[in-house]
Amino acid sequence: MPGEARFLDPAIIARLGTIDLKVRTIVEGFLTGLHRSPYKGFSVEFAEYRQYIHGDDLATLDWKVFARSDRYFVKKFEEETNVTCHLLLDVSASMGYGSHGITKVEYGSYLAGALAYLMSRQRDAFGLIAFDDAIVSMLPASARGGHLRATLVALERLKLGKRTNVAKPLRDLAAAVRKRGLVVLISDLLDEPERVIQGLKHFRYHGTDVVVFHVLDPHELSFPFDRAARFRDMETADEVLAVPSSVRQDYVDRMQAMIAHYKRELGLAGIDYCLLETSQPLELGLMSYLMTRRKVL
Amino acid sequence: MFGVAFLSPLFLLGALAVAVPIALHLFHRRTEVIIDFPAVRLLQRAPVEQHRRRRVRELVLLALRIAALLLLAIAFARPYLASAVVPMSSPLTVVAVDTSFSFSSPGQVAKAQAAARSAVDSAPASHAVALVSFGDDATVVVPPTPDRRAAIAGIDRLTAGFGGTRYRTALAKAAELIGAREGHVTVVTDLQQAGWDANDEGGLPDGVTADVVAIAGPRVNLAVTAAERRDRTIVATIQNYGSEAAKTEVTLRMDGKVLATAEAVIAPQAATDVRLNAELPASGAAEVTIDDPAGYLADNVRYFVIDSPDALPVTVIVADPAGTTGGIYMERALSVAGNGREFAVDAVDGRVFSGWTAEAVARRAAVIVIGTRTLDRHGRDLVKGYIGRGGQALITLGPDVDPGTLADLVGIDLGVTTAAVRPAGGSATMVASDARHPIFRPFLNPSGALGDVLVEQYRRLKDQPGRVVLARFSGGDTALAEQAVGQGRVLVFTSDLDNQWSRFPLNAAFVPFAVETARYLTVSRRQAQSWVLPGVPAGTPAVPGVIAVGDGAGKRRVAVNVDTRESSPAVTSKEEFTAGIERVSRSGTRDAAADARSVEERQRWWQMGLMVMLAALAGEALVGRNTT
Numbered sequence: 061m062p063g064e065a066r067f068l069d070p071a072i073i074a075r076l077g078t079i080d081l082k083v084r085t086i087v088e089g090f091l092t093g094l095h096r097s098p099y100k101g102f103s104v105e106f107a108e109y110r111q112y113i114h115g116d117d118l119a120t121l122d123w124k125v126f127a128r129s130d131r132y133f134v135k136k137f138e139e140e141t142n143v144t145c146h147l148l149l150d151v152s153a154s155m156g157y158g159s160h161g162i163t164k165v166e167y168g169s170y171l172a173g174a175l176a177y178l179m180s181r182q183r184d185a186f187g188l189i190a191f192d193d194a195i196v197s198m199l200p201a202s203a204r205g206g207h208l209r210a211t212l213v214a215l216e217r218l219k220l221g222k223r224t225n226v227a228k229p230l231r232d233l234a235a236a237v238r239k240r241g242l243v244v245l246i247s248d249l250l251d252e253p254e255r256v257i258q259g260l261k262h263f264r265y266h267g268t269d270v271v272v273f274h275v276l277d278p279h280e281l282s283f284p285f286d287r288a289a290r291f292r293d294m295e296t297a298d299e300v301l302a303v304p305s306s307v308r309q310d311y312v313d314r315m316q317a318m319i320a321h322y323k324r325e326l327g328l329a330g331i332d333y334c335l336l337e338t339s340q341p342l343e344l345g346l347m348s349y350l351m352t353r354r355k356v357l
Numbered sequence: 358m359f360g361v362a363f364l365s366p367l368f369l370l371g372a373l374a375v376a377v378p379i380a381l382h383l384f385h386r387r388t389e390v391i392i393d394f395p396a397v398r399l400l401q402r403a404p405v406e407q408h409r410r411r412r413v414r415e416l417v418l419l420a421l422r423i424a425a426l427l428l429l430a431i432a433f434a435r436p437y438l439a440s441a442v443v444p445m446s447s448p449l450t451v452v453a454v455d456t457s458f459s460f461s462s463p464g465q466v467a468k469a470q471a472a473a474r475s476a477v478d479s480a481p482a483s484h485a486v487a488l489v490s491f492g493d494d495a496t497v498v499v500p501p502t503p504d505r506r507a508a509i510a511g512i513d514r515l516t517a518g519f520g521g522t523r524y525r526t527a528l529a530k531a532a533e534l535i536g537a538r539e540g541h542v543t544v545v546t547d548l549q550q551a552g553w554d555a556n557d558e559g560g561l562p563d564g565v566t567a568d569v570v571a572i573a574g575p576r577v578n579l580a581v582t583a584a585e586r587r588d589r590t591i592v593a594t595i596q597n598y599g600s601e602a603a604k605t606e607v608t609l610r611m612d613g614k615v616l617a618t619a620e621a622v623i624a625p626q627a628a629t630d631v632r633l634n635a636e637l638p639a640s641g642a643a644e645v646t647i648d649d650p651a652g653y654l655a656d657n658v659r660y661f662v663i664d665s666p667d668a669l670p671v672t673v674i675v676a677d678p679a680g681t682t683g684g685i686y687m688e689r690a691l692s693v694a695g696n697g698r699e700f701a702v703d704a705v706d707g708r709v710f711s712g713w714t715a716e717a718v719a720r721r722a723a724v725i726v727i728g729t730r731t732l733d734r735h736g737r738d739l740v741k742g743y744i745g746r747g748g749q750a751l752i753t754l755g756p757d758v759d760p761g762t763l764a765d766l767v768g769i770d771l772g773v774t775t776a777a778v779r780p781a782g783g784s785a786t787m788v789a790s791d792a793r794h795p796i797f798r799p800f801l802n803p804s805g806a807l808g809d810v811l812v813e814q815y816r817r818l819k820d821q822p823g824r825v826v827l828a829r830f831s832g833g834d835t836a837l838a839e840q841a842v843g844q845g846r847v848l849v850f851t852s853d854l855d856n857q858w859s860r861f862p863l864n865a866a867f868v869p870f871a872v873e874t875a876r877y878l879t880v881s882r883r884q885a886q887s888w889v890l891p892g893v894p895a896g897t898p899a900v901p902g903v904i905a906v907g908d909g910a911g912k913r914r915v916a917v918n919v920d921t922r923e924s925s926p927a928v929t930s931k932e933e934f935t936a937g938i939e940r941v942s943r944s945g946t947r948d949a950a951a952d953a954r955s956v957e958e959r960q961r962w963w964q965m966g967l968m969v970m971l972a973a974l975a976g977e978a979l980v981g982r983n984t985t
Contacts, residue, residue, distance in 0.1 A: 154395035164395075250395055280396050289390035293397035299411075300400045307401050314399040 110134055143242055144201045145179050145186040146233065147172045149215075150247030150275075152192040152224035153295045159279040160339060167338040168246040168275050169215045171345045175244060176215075178346060180208040185241075188214055191229035192221030201241075223295040226251045230259030237268060244349065246273045248280075249322060250295075257325045264329055271332040271349060274322060278339050283311045364435035364957050371430035378422040382415065414980060421977040425970045432966035437957035448539040449487060449501050450480035451531040452508070455546035455572075457492040458655035458919055459926070460517040462575050469545050472570040473512045476543040477505055484541070487534050488512060492520025493891035493899075495530035500955060519655055519890055519901055521923035522552030528567075528938060529559025542567040547574040548928040553937055560939030567938055569931045578652030579605055580924035581659035582628065584645040588696075591633040593645040593659065597623035598652075598925050609633040611643040621647075640664040642903035642914050656924045660903050660916035662886040668701040669722035669879045674710050674740075675855070676728025676757035684727045686862035687854055690871035700875060707732030715742055723749045723878040727855050728757030729766060741768040745843030749878035754816040755853025768842055771849060772819030777858070778834065784811040784859075785830035787837075794827055795877045796837070799869040806866040812836070812859040815852035848874065887916040 112121060112132030120134040149172050155165035172188065179186040180203075187201030188211050199207075199214050226247055237243070243263050249256055249272075263270050279285075285304040292299045319335060326333045334348040363369065454473045460466050473488070480486050488499035488511040499511035524544070531542045542561060546552070548571050561567055577599030584593040597603045602624050609617040616635035623629045633645070646658045671691055675684035684704040691700045700722075711733045718724070718739050726740065744750050745768055752767065754760070760773045787810045789797035800806045807828070818824075818835045827848075828837040838849045854871070856862045861870075890899055897904065903916050929937070957963075 157393070157395045248395060250398070277395075285392065287390060289392045291392050291394045291397050291400060294393050294395050296397075298397060299391070300397055302400055310401055311396075311399055315396065318399070 143179075143182075143184045145175070145184055145242040145244060146201060146237060147175060147186060147188045147211075148229070148233065148243060148245045148247070149188065149190045149218070150192070150224060150226065150245075150249075151190045151196060151218050151221045152248075152250075153220055153222060154224060154248055154250050155275075156220045157277050157280070157294060158338065159277050162338050164248055164275045164277055164338055165218065165220060167336070167342070168273070169218060171246055171273060171275075171336070171342050172244075173212050173215050174342055174346055175349055176208055176211045178349070186211065189229065189233060190214075190218050190221075191226075193223050193225035193228060195229045195232060196221050224248070224251045225255075227255035227259035230256075231262060234259070234262030234266065234268075237263065237266065241268055243268055243270045244273065245270065246275060248276055249274050249318075253318060253321050253325070257322070257329065260326065260331055261329050264331065269330075269332075271334065272322070272326060273345055273348070274319070274333065274335045276335065276337055278337050281312070281315060281337065283308045283315075361436050361438060362953065363431075364437065364953060366434055368433035368435075369430055371433060372427050374430070375423045375426045378419055378426070382419045418977060418980050421973045421980065425973040425977065428966045428970035428973065432963040432970065435957050436962045436966070437953065437960050438962075447503075448481065448484045448541075449535050450476070450484040450541045450543065451487045451489055451534055452476045452480075452512075453489040453491055453495070453527045453531055453542060453544045453546075454512070454515055455492070455522060455527075455544070455552075456490045456515055456518045456520075457522040457549070457552075458517060458519050458923055459522065459547055459549055459574055459653050460572075461654040462578075462652060463650070463654075465547070465572060465574060466515060466517050468572045470512050470515060472545045472572060473515075473543075474509055476545065476570065477508045477512070480505075480541070487531075489527060489530050489534070490515055490518075491523060491527035491530070492518045493523055493526070494520065495523070495527045497530065497534065500959075501534060501952070517655070519899060519919050521555065521891075521920045522546070522549050523555050523557050524552040524934075524937070525555070525557045525559035525939070527559070528561050529557075532559065532561050532565065532941065535562065535565055540565045543570060544568070544934075545570045545572060546934075547572045547926075548931070548934055549574070549923070549925070550927045550929050551922050551925055553929070554922065560941040562942065563940050567935065569934050571928075571931060574926055574928070575652050576926060577601070577603065578656070578924055578926045579603055579623065579647055579649040580653070580656035580921050581607075581645050581647055582656075582921045582924070584643075584659040584661045586637065586661070586663045589634065589637060591617070591635065591637070591643065591645065591661075593631045593633060594628050595621050595623050595631055595647060596628040596921070596924065597625055598927070600625050603649075605647045605649055607631045607633065608646050608648075609635055609643060610646065611637075611641055616643070637663055642916060644903075652926075653924060655901065655919050656921055658901065659918055660887075660901060662903065662914045662916050664886065664914055665695065665698045666884055666886065666913075668695075668698055669875075669882055670701045670703070670720060671723045671725065671875055671879070672710070672718075672721045673702060673704040673725045673727060674729070674732065674736075675704055675706055676730040677706055684725075684855060686856055686867065687725060687727065687871055690862075690868045691875050693868065694872040694875070699872075700879075707736050710739065711736030713739060715739060718743045719746065719748070721748070722882040723751065723875060725751045725753075725875075726758065726766065727753050727755065727853075729759050729762055730757055732762075732766070734765065737762060737765040740766050744768060744845035744847060747844040749846050749881070751848045751850065751874060751878060753850045753852070753854045755855055756814075756857050757853075757855065760816065767847055771840075771847075772821050773851075774817040774819070776816075777814040778817050779814055780812070780830065780832050784813050785815070785832055785834075786810060787812065787828050787830055787861075789828045790826050795880075796827060796870065796873045799873055800866065807870075810859070810861045810864050810866055812852045812861065814858035818849065818851055846878070848878065884913060885915065886913075887918060889918055889920050891920075893917060 110133065112134050116134050122133050125133045149168050151165055155168065156163050158164060176186050183203055185201045185203035188199040189195055190197045197214060199211055226249065245260065260270050260272065283304060288303045290299050290301045323333050332348065334345060336345055452473050454469050460469060477486050485501045485503050486505060486508045487497065487501045488508050490496050490498050499508045502508065527544065542565060544567065546569065580596050582594045582596045584591060591609050593607055595605065595607060602622060604620065604622045607619045607621050608615055617633040619631050619633055621629055621631045640663060642660065642662050644658050644660045649657050673684040673687050677683055688702050688704045691702045694700050707729060708731050724740060724743060740750065754773060760775045763773055764770045786808050789800065789807060792801055812830060815830065815834065818838060823840060825839045826835050827839055830836045835851055840847050840849065852859050854862060861867050893899055901917050901919055903914055905912060906915050907913055
């Protein structure tokens with residue numbers, strides 16, 4: 061991915077001190093980068109009119125000013141904060157897997173924290189729900205000062221749970237969320253795809269926008285093992301004795317088929333889908349979020 | 358434990374090998390790599406196995422492997438049920454039952470079985486019992502056991518055999534079973550006198566008591582003691598062992614078909630020849646039977662073979678076969694023997710014979726030397742080697758024989774005078790030294806036949822040790838002598854057999870003399886056409902009848918018959934029997950280990966152990982295959 065190199069490696073982020081520091085590093089770096097990046101127009105605060113320079117998006121030109129002054133200015137937005145965002149973080153046992161210094165649940169926590177930080181700066185209300193096969197912790201959505209701090213503390217205290225059951229907590233939450241807003245699901249989606257998709261569709265019925273961050277470890281995508289071993293499921297403890305060289309292709313095909321299925325079905329349901337490898341920079345998640353938020357507004 | 362003992366308990370140490378599968382079970386499985394992985398549900402599901410189920414399977418595998426190793430060790434240790442071994446210290450009663458063919462008359466075996474059962478039942482409670490059956494041999498039917506039912510079951514299996522009675526053999530077997538312990542022997546027998554006649558050995562140790570249960574047998578018995586072909590007639594010899602004259606019908610059968618019958622009246626304690634005239638084929642086997650239902654059944658039939666045996670090759674060495682004295686008399690005399698089928702005679706001169714190989718000479722059943730003048734050194738060496746390796750030769754000392762080369766011919770100095778002797782009166786007659794000698798048996802009647810033989814010249818033989826004179830001339834000089842040379846035998850006739858120094862070849866006695874001499878020389882090459890039990894080769898069923906022996910060109914028929922010495926019903930008394938038991942020292946050779954071996958060999962649990970082990974291994978392979 062071009063430009064990825066300028067973002068911090070998630071494994072390095074993981075080694076930073078508190079989650080507060082981590083998310084601040086991620087978001088500030090992300091915002092700074094935005095000013096130099098091709099992603100102009102995704103700014104979250106109105107700052108000023110600025111003279112057009114070559115390369116700016118023409119859509120951001122203020123034609124009224126041009127009419128008055130015959131000069132090109134692009135406008136910077138200061139947007140109203142009216143979005144309520146629910147961060148759903150999967151803490152099932154399978155999220156504890158990590159092959160290169162960072163687990164999926166850590167990655168998900170940083171992403172949730174960064175999003176919360178970003179939302180806080182946008183003065184959006186946000187809440188946090190952690191679940192495995194049921195909701196294990198819930199921080200109601202709020203835009204008050206100090207809520208970010210509470211959210212980050214809650215993220216830092218999360219513990220891995222049991223089996224994944226995405227559908228059930230989604231159903232429970234969909235019933236509770238009546239106000240139009242944004243739901244962010246961070247999960248490895250290792251559940252029955254149809255149940256997951258069905259659960260997310262409940263939000264769409266209420267007009268809630270949904271963005272799904274599908275967090276997977278690189279090893280889950282490529283299955284790079286080379287030695288015959290007994291693979292034990294982290295949630296069910298089922299075991300499979302397998303020779304990787306002989307089952308790899310089949311596994312990768314199945315995984316890709318599952319991803320493609322999610323992408324297709326969620327797209328049809330109007331749900332944004334973003335696949336994140338834990339080796340990829342978290343800023344990609346933030347970018348995806350901003351694009352969805354923009355759609356909401 | 359459980360009364361099980363082992364012949365080779367050291368092999369049980371092999372059971373320690375079970376530590377190997379146990380160690381592998383405990384440690385080897387730790388090396389298996391287990392990887393926690395979140396997306397196992399996307400891996401192929403076929404090999405999935407629940408951990409608990411797998412554990413049970415592994416335990417089953419372990420149990421099967423341990424069982425296989427344990428069974429292997431146990432099988433090698435040779436287990437047996439120790440309680441089946443009667444301790445050597447416990448007293449023993451041996452019941453020895455006579456199953457010779459004298460028990461073949463109706464009802465005799467049943468009587469013997471009843472008496473044996475009674476003997477077992479009356480054995481002291483503290484005694485183990487053993488059952489021995491005897492005829493020509495003694496067989497342990499039931500080894501020492503405290504189980505009376507086993508002994509009774511053994512008695513129920515007894516049948517009459519075809520052997521003779523051998524009391525000493527039975528007593529020796531009983532003594533072997535008793536060994537050093539206290540013992541008692543009960544002999545169930547018909548007390549035949551013949552049972553003591555055999556030249557066997559055996560007795561009971563001192564201290565071993567004995568009693569006899571007499572089974573009364575028939576007082577009369579007729580037996581076919583011989584049957585042979587004489588030209589177109591079968592001559593059967595019928596013996597009457599009773600004290601009164603007996604009449605019976607004699608039948609000749611061949612392939613089940615009756616060829617001839619005759620009625621015979623036999624005087625008491627006498628034998629008679631019965632001639633059965635019938636059209637007989639050139640070869641085959643036949644049987645002569647008599648009707649004697651009251652006597653012993655086994656001797657009511659005699660099997661015999663009417664095949665002509667293969668002609669025996671005999672070579673006559675002459676000085677000049679084309680001459681007037683070319684061995685023609687000897688050749689003609691032997692050619693008529695056995696209707697011309699007994700000998701294959703070839704007369705050759707010394708030059709031809711010298712060209713033969715040693716192998717060709719060795720195939721001769723006998724060599725007759727009438728002339729040596731044309732026999733060169735090689736020929737003489739052939740004769741010498743033939744005799745030295747077991748050959749049979751007749752040397753005549755007529756005018757065609759050079760006394761100076763005889764030593765080269767025979768291999769030893771025969772002590773022959775060079776000059777011919779002319780008897781006083783112009784001729785000498787010949788007299789057999791022992792008329793029972795096989796060569797002279799035909800001259801027993803009329804006994805004077807040899808006396809008509811007139812010999813005009815002969816050579817004198819000096820006396821030598823080891824030489825047997827079979828006939829002398831009227832002057833006392835040796836006429837025919839027998840002498841062993843090397844592994845062979847030489848007969849020396851000191852005159853001529855070619856009508857030069859004597860008119861013997863023209864005498865009526867010449868043909869029987871020549872034939873019987875040749876038969877005497879070739880007797881070891883003759884193939885028996887009949888055997889008498891128990892004198893059959895190992896592996897041959899000891900049952901009367903006609904059997905085929907040999908294979909290929911050497912295949913022939915042999916008749917097997919019972920030994921008619923057993924046919925005499927003459928009995929001894931209990932007292933005489935008891936007195937006849939020889940007392941011997943205790944052998945004590947049977948020890949506890951031998952008993953244990955015997956029991957183990959009977960039980961053969963090791964075989965069962967190996968079979969179960971193989972089943973365990975098969976199960977292990979099956980379960981192991983499913984695991985992977």
